[in-house]
Amino acid sequence: MLSTKEIFLIASLLCFVTFLVLFSFREQGVRGISQMLLASVLGMAGNILYAYGRELSPVFAYEIANAVYASASASALFGYRHLFRRPPHMRAWAVAIALLTVLIAWFHYVVDSFLARTLVASLFQAAVAAGIGFTVLHARAEWRRPYYPKIFILSMCLLISAGHLLRIMRQLVSAAAPASLLEPSSGNVLVLAAGAFALPVLILGGLLIAHRRIVLMAEHAANHDFLTGAFSRRAFFDIGGREQARTARTGQPVSLMLVDLDNFKPINDAQGHDAGDRVLQRFVELAQQELRSIDCLCRMGGDEFAVLMPETDLNGAMALANRIRHRMESSADLLCGVTLSIGVASLREEDSLQTLVKRADLALYAAKGKGRNQVQVEENQVQSWGEAEAA
Numbered sequence: 001m002l003s004t005k006e007i008f009l010i011a012s013l014l015c016f017v018t019f020l021v022l023f024s025f026r027e028q029g030v031r032g033i034s035q036m037l038l039a040s041v042l043g044m045a046g047n048i049l050y051a052y053g054r055e056l057s058p059v060f061a062y063e064i065a066n067a068v069y070a071s072a073s074a075s076a077l078f079g080y081r082h083l084f085r086r087p088p089h090m091r092a093w094a095v096a097i098a099l100l101t102v103l104i105a106w107f108h109y110v111v112d113s114f115l116a117r118t119l120v121a122s123l124f125q126a127a128v129a130a131g132i133g134f135t136v137l138h139a140r141a142e143w144r145r146p147y148y149p150k151i152f153i154l155s156m157c158l159l160i161s162a163g164h165l166l167r168i169m170r171q172l173v174s175a176a177a178p179a180s181l182l183e184p185s186s187g188n189v190l191v192l193a194a195g196a197f198a199l200p201v202l203i204l205g206g207l208l209i210a211h212r213r214i215v216l217m218a219e220h221a222a223n224h225d226f227l228t229g230a231f232s233r234r235a236f237f238d239i240g241g242r243e244q245a246r247t248a249r250t251g252q253p254v255s256l257m258l259v260d261l262d263n264f265k266p267i268n269d270a271q272g273h274d275a276g277d278r279v280l281q282r283f284v285e286l287a288q289q290e291l292r293s294i295d296c297l298c299r300m301g302g303d304e305f306a307v308l309m310p311e312t313d314l315n316g317a318m319a320l321a322n323r324i325r326h327r328m329e330s331s332a333d334l335l336c337g338v339t340l341s342i343g344v345a346s347l348r349e350e351d352s353l354q355t356l357v358k359r360a361d362l363a364l365y366a367a368k369g370k371g372r373n374q375v376q377v378e379e380n381q382v383q384s385w386g387e388a389e390a391a
């Protein structure tokens with residue numbers, strides 16, 4: 001059987017491991033990581049103080065160890081509050097930690113009572129676990145798959161709170177209850193092990209959530225254009241591949257428009273790159289307002305965009321393309337007078353996605369060649385829409 005000191009040392013080591021993993025996450029922009037890091041460091045220190053503080057002075061093993069460990073747990077709670085964008089209520093918890101330290105000192109120096117110290121420390125830890133559980137549960141409307149990290153955290157919080165309450169009960173009623181923190185009885189070692197591993201387990205739960213957030217952020221960065229928020233070229237080929245497979249399965253049409261801003265370069269040259277950036281952003285905002293929720297607007301590069309239109313035949317695609325082109329024309333002041341050339345094509349049975357893009361690109365080329373500010377359809381179609389044609 002492990003000794004109580006070894007239990008604290010192992011718990012300290014686990015906090016160190018969570019610290020190392022959290023440290024590697026610190027620059028990923030996930031909220032709550034710095035609070036969890038602090039919880040790991042304080043957890044390490046608190047466990048070592050519980051194990052060896054007595055050898056320096058009792059104040060280290062009682063008041064300081066409890067204050068440090070309570071701060072570690074509160075810091076883990078703050079981490080969760082930040083992760084789920086909830087106010088941390090730091091002042092209230094600071095008061096609670098100060099009160100806990102005073103009470104531990106009181107039940108150490110004035111009335112020496114292990115029972116009372118256990119009661120105070122365990123009530124605090126149960127409150128922190130309940131606070132974390134409440135935070136996670138309260139944010140359930142924001143839960144995203146996979147759910148197991150949240151279920152894991154909720155179960156752990158329930159177990160930890162119940163465990164601390166049971167510890168208090170046992171201390172109150174059982175004749176076999178330990179008389180000091182480091183008593184080597186097997187019952188005490190088990191209770192201490194459960195309590196000491198609670199903090200690293202709670203930090204681990206936070207790590208699971210933070211890890212998922214980092215994966216989602218990386219996916220979002222890979223699938224979206226940083227400047228405009230439109231889907232990226234990479235996402236275009238992913239979504240396009242899925243749409244192509246769906247069309248083959250269901251026979252539903254899918255169309256594509258390639259959009260290129262006309263005379264965009266002079267805006268950069270005359271008004272600067274930032275003005276050009278703003279035009280690109282506004283174009284995406286305005287275009288999104290015209291598109292349906294099933295359409296995917298992607299930035300293919302520079303001032304060229306693609307719109308994948310599921311369940312849309314060529315006529316529907318041309319109508320949509322013209323709507324967007326007219327919208328840009330009527331927003332000339334916002335877009336520094338930029339107009340759109342658009343090439344439209346529909347997927348045919350024998351087409352690959354690349355062939356579809358190529359045909360839309362040829363149509364776009366034709367729109368540019370015929371004077372810009374117009375919509376052209378794939379080369380072997382007779383229809384051609386737009387201002388230049390109308391004129």
Ligand SMILES: Nc1nc2c(ncn2[C@@H]2O[C@H](COP(=O)(O)OP(=O)(O)OP(=O)(O)O)[C@@H](O)[C@H]2O)c(=O)[nH]1
Pocket residue numbers: 227260261262263264265266268272273274275276277280301302303368
């Ligand atoms: N501001 C800004 N400019 C960009 C960005 N990406 C590409 N560009 C510029 O966009 C311009 C695109 O070139 P073109 O398509 O030849 O310019 P254009 O004047 O629209 O020519 P046409 O398409 O023939 O009408 C180039 O000058 C690029 O440097 C960007 O993210 N921001």
